[in-house]
Amino acid sequence: MAIVSPIKVDATTDKMVADAAHFLGRSKKDIVDAAVRDYVEAHRGEINDGIRAALARLDGTRASVVAEISGLSEAELSELGGVPER
Incomplete structure (x- = not known):
């Protein structure tokens, strides 16, 4: 069974989708x-470039994942009390 997730689009986009659906049956x-x-x-x-860039920023710490x-930034996280590694 597929999971259904609602998405929101503006009225113009919704009209375009509705028209396309109608005329394409x-x-x-x-x-x-x-x-x-x-x-x-x-x-x-x-998309793949973005994934590679995100992976490059991960250094194996929880702080890098939370960041x-x-x-x-990891500095901002430290200012907020840091991220425990355990």
Whole structure:
């Protein structure tokens, strides 16, 4: 069974999706699914570059993981009390 996650788009985008779905005889879900898959495939190189850059910032510590996830620098984390390694 697929997990369904709602997404929010602006009214203009929703209208475009609805129109495409109507005139192609497909569901809105199918249109969004195809569009996202095409977009990700078209930008695969950029996505992979971002993944490699994120992995390069990880140094095996919990602080580096929390910094990557939170967007805070390790210095900012230290100012907030740090991240225990155990």
